[in-house]
Amino acid sequence: MNSSTSAASFTRRASMVLRSRPFLTFATVLLVWAVASVMRPGFGAFGHLRYLVELASVIGLVAAGQTFVVIAGGIDLSIAAIVTVSAVSLPLLSIDADPTGLTAILATLVMTTFIGLGNGLGVAYLRVHPMIMTLAMATFLQGLLIIIAGGSAISSQNPLVAWLGNARPAGIPAGVFVWLGVSALVLLIMHATPLGTRIYAIGANPLASRLSGVPLQATTTVVYAISGFTAGLAGVLLLGMNGQGYVGIGDPYLLASIAAVVLGGTSILGGLGTYAGTMPGALLLVTITALITVVNASAGWRSILFGSLVLILLLLSGREKVRR
Template sequence: MSGQDRRAGGRRGISGDVWNALALFGLTALLILGSRWISPGFGGWSQAKAILVLSSFVVVVAFGQQLVILTGGLDLSIASVMTMGGVLAFTFIGASSPALLWGVPGVLLLTAAIGALNGIGVVWLRVPPFIMTLAMGIIVYGATLGLTGGTPRGQPSPLLSALFTADLAGVPLVIYLISVLAVLGTLLQRGTGFGRRLYAVGTNPAAAHIAGLPVRRITMMTYVISGASAGLAGVLMVGYAGGATLTMGQSYQLPSIAAVVVGGTSILGGSGLYLGAVGGALLLTTFSTVIASIGIAEGWRTVIYGIVILLALLLLREELYVWVGRLAARPGGIPPRSTPSTAMTGGNK
C-alpha cells in the first residue's frame, strides 16, 4: 500500500512465521491446561485429543483456503463444496470399504473440478474472487439439494469412522493424518518451487507476471486445491458423524477464513504459513470448545469469533511492524512528527 521503504528490519520471513505458529500452539496448550480451572474433568489428555479430532476439519479446509488467500483471493464456496463432498461420499461409497479406493479420489476430483471452475471465473473471466466463489457456493448447494431431493440417503463407512475411533499408541488415526498434512502443507509452501512462486504471485502479481511466472496457472491451482481440500474435509466429516446432512459444511465457512487470518496470514496475500493456520485452527477450536463448556450462548460465541478476527487483522497490519521498527530504531522512541497520507503516497494508476 505505501510506497516507502518498510522498516520491518531484517526479519527473516521464515523464522517470524514459525514463531507465530509456535506461539499459537503454546496458547492452545495453555488454554487447554487452563480449562481445568473451569471444570476438573477438563485440561487432560482426553480433552486435548477431543479438540485435535474436532479441529481436523478446519485444519483440512484451511489448507486450501490459505493458498487462495495467499494469492489475494478468498474462497466462499467452501461450505457448499464440503457439503457436496460429504453427501457424495455418503451416497456413493456407503458402507463398502473397497469403494473407498475409487470413491475418495472420485470425490476429490469432482470437488477439485468445482475449484477449477472458481479458478476459471477468477483468472480468465476476471470475476472478483469473492463474487465468483459466493455464487459458486450457491450453485453447488443448489445442485446438492436437487441431487438429494432434500435428504441425503446412504450408509456410513466403517473404515472412515475408524479414522476417528481407532487409535495407534493412544492417538486417534485422524490426528496422524492432520499431522502429516501439516508437515506436507508447510513443505509445499516453503520448500517447493510451486510454493515459492505462489508467494511471489501473492506478494506482487504485476511483478510476478513481468518476471515470467505463470500467474494464472498458479492462481488457478490454489482454487483447485481449495476445492479438493474442502471435499476431503467433507469426506472426513462423514467418517466422524457417520452420515451426511445438507448443512454439514455450513459452520466451517467462517472458521476456515478465521483460522487462516488468526494464523498470521495477511488477507492482502503474500505472507503466511500453513503451520500458522493449523495453530489458528487449534486455537479457535479450543476456544469455542471451552466457551461452549461454560454454557455461553451461540450468539456470544459468534460475537467473540468476529472480534478475534478483527483483532487479528488489526495486529497483523504491516504498519504496526513499521511502527514498532521505528520505535526500536529511534532511541528516544519518538514517533515521526508526521506521516504522509497513504492515499497520497500510493502508486498512481
C-alpha cells in the first residue's frame, strides 16, 4: 500500500514535470536539434552543439538578471548598455600589479552592480517606472561610453578574461561552467531563500506583499542590482570570447534576454516563472539564430525569420489567460 501511494505520487510528480514550461521548452530545443541534425549532418556534431551552448551561456547570464527583474514585476532595458560598459571598461581597468587580472574583473563587476543598484534605487525610491528608469540609465551609460571608449575597439590583455572566453577544461568551455555555476546559485536564491519568495511576492502583488511586511523597496533595489551583476558578468565573458570590447557589443543582448525569459514561460507581467525555463529559452534562441545562419539568407530575411520564429514559439509558452 505504502509503495502504491508513493508510486502514485511519483507518477503525479513526473507528469507535473513533463507538462511544466521549462521541460516543454527544453524538449523543444532537443527536438529542433534532432531534426536539424538529420537534415544537416554537421549541425549535430559535438563541436557545433558545444559552440551553441557556449553562445547561449552569454544570453543565459544576461537573462538570469532579467528573469529576476521580470518576476519582480519590472523590466531592465539597460542590460545592453551594462554589458557594453563591462566589456569596454574592463580592459581599461587592468592593473599591472595584479598579473592574474582578477582585480580588474572584480572591479568591473562591482561597477556594474552599482549601475544596477542605481536602477533599483530609482525604481524603488524615486518611483520611476522601470522602463523609463532603465531606459534613461541606458542613455546615461551611452554618454559615459563615449567618454571612456571614444568609439574605438579596445583589446583586452587580461589573462583571466582570455581564459574564461577560450579555455576548455575537460572539453567544455569555461564560460559554460560559469553559466552553470551562476544558474545553480540563481535557482537556489529563487526557490530556496526568503529573498526569492519575496521577489515572487512583490511581482504578484506589490501592495499585498508590502502590507504583509515584505520590504518592497529594498527587495526591488536588490533585484536590479543582481541584474547589473549578471549583465556585467556576461560582458566579461563576451569580452573573453571576442578579445576586444567596443561600443555596441552588448546591443543584441537586450532583446535576447527578454525573449529568453518569455520563451521560458516567465510571465512578463511578473510574479510567475522560473530561471529553469529561461535556460532552455536561451538555448532555443541561439539554436534559432544558428538555423537561420544555415539557411544562408540575406540580412533582411534573417531578421524576418528570427522575428517570426520567436512569435511562433511564443505561442507555446507566452499566452495569457482569457480575461472575460
